Structure formats: structure tokens, C-alpha cells
Amino acid sequence: MDNTLAMVEGEGRQRILAAAEKLFSAKAFDAVSMNAIACEAGISKANIYHYFPNKDTLYLAVLRVASHNLRAVLNEAVSAHGSVLDVLRHFARNHLQALLNRPQLVRLVWREILERGAPRAQEFAEQGFADMFSALVDVLKLGQSRGEFRQDFDPALVATLLLGANVFFFQSRDILRHYPPITFADDPAGYDAGIVEILLRGLVPASS
Amino acid sequence: MDNTLAMVEGEGRQRILAAAEKLFSAKAFDAVSMNAIACEAGISKANIYHYFPNKDTLYLAVLRVASHNLRAVLNEAVSAHGSVLDVLRHFARNHLQALLNRPQLVRLVWREILERGAPRAQEFAEQGFADMFSALVDVLKLGQSRGEFRQDFDPALVATLLLGANVFFFQSRDILRHYPPITFADDPAGYDAGIVEILLRGLVPASS
DNA sequence: GTCTATATGATGATAGAC
């Protein structure tokens, strides 16, 4: 069977999705016009409506693909083996690096999280959260069961702290860069190394 | 002199600013129409243009006021006295509570930080960052100079970690709530208490 | 499947009466 036709059929849809993803990543929903998407995709505006019934459906399709891709990228980045400490350091560094490598995808998904007004698809974002949290919580629990970590802290809280540190770094990087006391704005690996080190050892000197 | 006229003169402007702040806090720039602002303010659309030359200028005015108010709220919340540990705990808890108490202001300012496409006024947001960072860094440095904290960590990095933990909590609260292992989504004070405790003592048991 | 042409409405912004 010749699948050339099917590929050509899908091509138009793919071009539209790619163009829409690029524009929706850069600007908010209402700031992106169907005209701009058509222009970016190199087709006519009316043609978009042949593939997607309306703007909302197109946006949802973009978000679904982006969320899926981002999950894959992040899950791939944080999968690791070795000692608990190595896995933790690896997780932090690679998670942040994955965020920085795919800024458009991250922005697209995070905008959906933050703009609570029009709950278009929080489910996609929540899936990514669940992936990262469960992976990180498992590592921390393993460390606790092995006696390498204290027993008296909540793994979910530490997971939140670490993921939050990376997301915050990703979001605020441009501002952090312009603030003198901060020297790690252009050194994400060093940032996460410092974060993990502090988490492990704490701020207070070991007593007696 | 009768200042009644002046008050009435300013009233129209205030109504517009209040309405615009409410709407711009809930939705993005392009998603808010001048018609909606006029309707919310209870005046005609054309009247807005009597006070503000265009939509951008109005938005900028809203952002300036909001940023100023948010700075005041946050600075008020984190000002404290006492031991270094008390100040640190107080800072974390009250900073997060201040964010949660003024969600509209926070959203308005943070949207400006995240939407890098149209750099309308990053300066406002950066001022707030500088306030919080310098205050927190000062506390940490004081702890170091007093010998209550280790000397070998970067105060700016810990400040980023703590502020990031609060901002991340604020942003992701709705998602955190729906994730089973997390029990602190509705307990910001407990969250920050846990955060600070982990930062102070570390994850690894005190060796020997 | 892709296009041109167009219907319909909302947008930001202006002019001028009161």
C-alpha cells in the first residue's frame, strides 16, 4: 500500500501545528492571530479551518503535543542509575538543563498552569508534575530506607523544593542575571550543585 | 482652597485604574478590551481616552501602581526583629502569606516577568526582586558572621532557593493540591516551616 | 486540499456635542 497520500495529508496538519506551537509559545492565546499562524505555516488562513474547527481546538491540539513532548524530554533527562546521591545530583542538573533546552515547550505548558481564568487543559500540565514528583519522591524515599537520609523529613516537600528551585531559576533567569550578588545565573549546573549541596548538608554547622 | 474638585478629578482616573488592575490581573493584555475596562469602571470607553492616551499607557500605569503596592506589602511582611533563626522563619512564612494574600498583584507582576516577548516594564518586577533578595541575603550573611550558619555557602543561592520555593508554591498550589503525596498544599505555614527546617539541618544525618 | 472572496462582529481609537 502506498502511504504517500497519508503523509501528504498529514503534512498540512503538521505544518499548522508547528507554526501554532511556535507562536503560542512566544505569545499568549489572544495575542496570536489565525492570520499569523497561517502566514508562519505558509498557507492560507481559511485552510487552517479545514483541519481545525476553531482556534480553541487548534490551541488544545498544540498543547497536547507540546505537553507530551515535554514529558518525554523531562523523563528521559532524569532517568539515571547509581548511588542515591548521584541520582539526586543527576536529577537536579538534568531536569534544569532539559527545561533550558526546550524553553518554548516549558513556557507553553507553564502559561496554561498560571492562567487559571480559562481552564483549557490543566490535565496535561498535571501529568508532567506527577512524573517529576513521583520520580523524585522515589529517589528520596530510597535514600531514607537506606539510611543515607534522615527519616524525619517529608520527601514530597523536598521534591517540591528542588523542582521549584529549577522552575524558579528557569523563569527568573533574566532577572537573576541583572542582580549583582547573583553569580550563578549563567551556570545552571553550578546552581544545582549548590542547591543539592545545601539540601544535603544544611545551613547549620554539624553540632559537636 | 477647595480640594473637592481635585478629588473628583482624580476619582475618574482611580476608577479606571482599579477596573483595569482587576481585569489585567485576571487575563493577559490582549485578552482585556478597553470596552471591558470601561464597563467594569462604570464609564464610557471614550472617557478612558480622556485620561490615558492609549491602552499601553494605561497598562503601564496599572503595572506601576501594582508593583509599588506589592513591594510595600512584601517589604512590610518580611520586616522583623529577633534572632537570625526567628527572622528567617518569619521571613519565609510571611513572604509566602503576603503572596497568597495579594494573588492579583502577584499574577499581574509575574506575567510581566514571564512574557518576555513584549518588554513593557521589567524594571518594576526587578525592583521587587532586589528588595526581597537583599533583605534575605542580609539575614543569611548576618547568620554567617555570627557563626550560626556555615561559611561555605552562597547567601544569594540560598535566597534564590527560599524565594523560589515560595513563588513555586504560590504558582503551583492548585496542582500540588491534586497530587496525593503532597499534604501541605493548604498549609503554607507548615510548608515554609518544613522548608526552613530542611534548609537548616540538611537531608543527611549529622555524621559521627 | 487549497484557494479567493466575503460575512459578521469586535477592536482600539477619534470627533464633536453637551
Added chain:
DNA sequence: GTCTATCATCATATAGAC
């Protein structure tokens, strides 16, 4: 200072030719 009426522009969305 506030309004009604209106501007040109651009949006989403549809119809129909090829």
C-alpha cells in the same frame, strides 16, 4: 468631564470555486 456616534482595522469564521 462625560457622553454618543463613528472611524478604519482586523479578528474569527464560512461559502464556494478550482
